[in-house]
Structure formats: structure tokens, C-alpha cells
Amino acid sequence: MDYKSAGVDIEAGYRSVELIKQYVDKTRRPEVLGGLGGFSGAFSMKSIQKMKNPVLLSGTDGVGTKIKVALLMDRHDTIGIDCVAMCVNDVACAGGEPLFFLDYIACGKNKPEKIAQIVKGVAEGCKEAGCALIGGETAEHPGMMPEDEYDLAGFVAGAADEEEIIDGRDIVPGDVLIGLASSGVHSNGFSLIRKVFPMKAENLNRYYDGLGASLGETLLTPTKIYVKALKKLKESGIRVKGCSHITGGGFYENIPRMLPEGVLAKIRKASYPVPPIFDMIRSEGGIAEEVMYNTYNMGLGMVLAVSREEADRTVQVLKEADEPAYIVGEATGGDRKEVILC
Numbered sequence: 411m412d413y414k415s416a417g418v419d420i421e422a423g424y425r426s427v428e429l430i431k432q433y434v435d436k437t438r439r440p441e442v443l444g445g446l447g448g449f450s451g452a453f454s455m456k457s458i459q460k461m462k463n464p465v466l467l468s469g470t471d472g473v474g475t476k477i478k479v480a481l482l483m484d485r486h487d488t489i490g491i492d493c494v495a496m497c498v499n500d501v502a503c504a505g506g507e508p509l510f511f512l513d514y515i516a517c518g519k520n521k522p523e524k525i526a527q528i529v530k531g532v533a534e535g536c537k538e539a540g541c542a543l544i545g546g547e548t549a550e551h552p553g554m555m556p557e558d559e560y561d562l563a564g565f566v567a568g569a570a571d572e573e574e575i576i577d578g579r580d581i582v583p584g585d586v587l588i589g590l591a592s593s594g595v596h597s598n599g600f601s602l603i604r605k606v607f608p609m610k611a612e613n614l615n616r617y618y619d620g621l622g623a624s625l626g627e628t629l630l631t632p633t634k635i636y637v638k639a640l641k642k643l644k645e646s647g648i649r650v651k652g653c654s655h656i657t658g659g660g661f662y663e664n665i666p667r668m669l670p671e672g673v674l675a676k677i678r679k680a681s682y683p684v685p686p687i688f689d690m691i692r693s694e695g696g697i698a699e700e701v702m703y704n705t706y707n708m709g710l711g712m713v714l715a716v717s718r719e720e721a722d723r724t725v726q727v728l729k730e731a732d733e734p735a736y737i738v739g740e741a742t743g744g745d746r747k748e749v750i751l752c
Contacts, residue, residue, distance in 0.1 A: 433543075434446050437542050439541070441542070442510070442542045442544055446545070451512065453567075458569045464570075465572045466567060466569055467567070467568040469497040470497060470563065471493070471496035472493065472496070474598070476597050477562065479600065479609070482610070483614055487528075490529060490530065490534070491633065492531075492632055493564040494535025494536055494538075494539060497566040498568075498635060501566055503576065504576055505653075506569055507540070508540065508566050509542070509569055510541055511532070511535075511566045512545045512564065513529065513562065516549050516551055517551065518552065518555035518558065519550060519552065519558070529543075535635060538635045539638075577668075578651065580651050580652075581668070584718055584740065585652075586715070586721035587714070588715075588721065588728075588735055589681070589682050589737075590728065590734070590735050591683075591710065591711065591735070592656070595688075596657070596711060597657075598657050602691075602705060607694065613625065620690065633711070636655075643724065643727055646723075649716065649717070649720070652668035653715070654714075655711070655712055656712060656713065658705075660706050665713055665749040671746075673741050673743065674746070676742055676749075677750070678738060678752055688708055710738065
């Protein structure tokens with residue numbers, strides 16, 4: 411008896427590493443020390459030494475049950491982008507620059523070509539976010555997971571100068587809320603989606619005129635990465651007072667997280683276009699509007715708070731950076747931190 415007969419193929423692990431090196435190399439930053447394959451990833455801190463008071467920021471997240479759709483579609487080259495996006499967007503909305511990323515893949519059986527496709531997506535996400543993929547782990551779990559299944563999670567480290575951290579403390583009534591368009595469902599609420607739509611390949615492959623794509627392609631559209639958009643605002647001298655990444659919990663949970671005490675947010679639902687997939691989910695599932703806004707991003711992947719004087723310029727700078735953005739509401743006085751949809 412050997413390890414392979416017990417369900418763990420070491421040779422497949424070696425093969426996976428060789429296949430993913432080409433993708434990892436494309437994410438390399440000057441600060442990366444050494445190559446892939448060491449026991450740890452090394453990253454020089456020279457890039458943050460120019461900061462007055464450097465602060466390290468970190469984030470970790472997964473993709474959730476969106477992976478079920480990828481498995482049914484047998485398409486694994488974009489799910490890694492979702493994993494990166496969920497992590498780097500959290501760092502970016504705190505005013506940080508993502509520096510390096512690590513991934514963790516747990517699978518029932520290591521199939522090198524599939525693992526390579528997953529990591530290809532991770533690398534593409536890292537390139538888009540400007541951070542280096544410096545390491546990771548692929549773990550076979552025979553007997554714990556079906557052979558064809560996997561789970562994916564990631565971790566990002568970033569940095570920001572302390573005086574440039576975005577924490578919402580300076581948001582005041584009268585400030586304007588700017589919404590940044592999402593690319594679709596992103597990576598939240600898929601447990602509900604899998605109850606709404608029959609999770610069968612023929613249904614996912616069906617083309618819908620209203621979507622302009624198949625249902626599966628629409629659902630697998632990668633989560634948008636907002637790192638460059640926020641960096642552009644910073645370079646333009648615009649002060650973002652608060653930033654909310656609209657993930658699990660939708661509007662009702664995430665927007666209040668950026669508000670100080672005594673301030674509430676008013677969002678006008680008709681102020682921006684809602685992608686048709688959300689109306690399809692609502693109508694097919696008979697889901698109440700409040701539940702939709704409490705589960706999904708409803709077309710806004712991020713909501714920013716800026717002063718009224720900078721609102722129009724914020725939208726203009728974002729649009730010049732090919733980032734659709736809309737004035738969607740304002741901050742007002744209130745007894746508690748909450749969001750009101752009108």
C-alpha cells in the first residue's frame with residue numbers, strides 16, 4: 411500500500427505546480443523574492459517604506475456555492491477571479507493597495523489540468539488587482555470530498571498610509587453616495603439561486619434573450635475588481651470618505667458598515683440600471699424586494715461616500731477610467747446607522 415492507493419497522488423501535485431507556474435509568473439511584482447515552490451512566499455517591504463505611517467491590511471474569503479455552477483458548466487477558468495476579487499475589494503475599500511495573494515484549493519482528487527484552470531483565474535484576478543500571487547496550497551481530501559469537487563479560498567495582504575485609510579468616520583449629512591456598477595451577481599447569494607433555478611447543465615446552457623447570454627454564463631460572470639478604480643480616484647485627489655463593498659447581506663448589511671453614528675444612507679433605487687439577472691431571480695423565485703436587496707448587490711458592487719462638492723467629478727473620473735458610476739443617494743442625519751431605499 412502507498413499514498414496513491416490511499417487517494418493522494420503526489421505526482422499529480424507536482425504536475426499541477428508545473429502547469430500553474432506560467433500563470434503565477436505573470437503576476438510577479440518587483441518586491442517578490444524567490445520563486446514558486448518554497449515553503450513560504452517572500453515579499454520585500456521596500457514598496458511601503460515611503461509611507462509616513464504604513465499600516466498592513468488583510469482580507470480572506472472564498473467563492474461559496476458559485477463553485478457548484480462552475481462544476482455543472484465544467485468551466486473553471488474564471489472562478490479564481492471571483493476569489494481574488496472578494497479579497498482585494500475588501501482591502502481596496504479600506505484605502506489599501508493589495509500587495510500579495512495566496513490561494514487554497516481543497517479537492518477530492520487532484521486533476522492537474524483542472525487545478526491549472528482554477529489558478530489561471532486566480533492569476534488573472536491578481537494581475538487585474540496589481541498584486542502578486544506568491545504561493546498557495548492544493549490539498550487532496552479523498553473520502554471527505556467527491557473526486558470531482560473542490561473548494562477555493564484566498565488571502566490577501568495590502569498596505570495603506572494610516573492617514574489615507576478609508577473608515578467612514580468623517581461622513582456627514584449632505585455627503586453624496588456614488589454607486590459603482592457590478593458585473594452581475596458576483597459571488598453571493600448562490601445558495602438561494604440554486605433553489606430558484608434547476609441546477610442542470612441543460613438549464614444552465616439555455617440562452618435567454620433578456621440576458622444576452624446563457625443562464626450559466628451570466629451566473630459565472632466574474633466578480634468585478636475595483637482596485638484600479640479606487641486608485642484612480644486617489645491619484646485624482648478625490649477624498650473618498652467611506653466605501654462599502656456590497657457582498658453577502660446586500661445593501662442592508664454592508665452600507666451601514668461604513669457609516670458613523672448618527673448618519674444614515676438614503677439610496678434611490680431608480681438612480682441606476684439594475685442588471686436583468688436580478689429581476690429574473692426575483693420573478694422566478696417569487697422573492698420579495700427586501701430580500702433581494704438584503705441578499706444581492708442589485709447592480710452596485712461598491713458604494714462610496716464623497717463630499718457634495720466632489721460628487722460630479724468623482725463620477726466623471728470613474729467614467730473616464732471605464733468604470734460606470736452613478737449618484738445614487740446621500741447621507742442624512744438619523745438615530746442609527748442604517749440604509750433606507752426609496
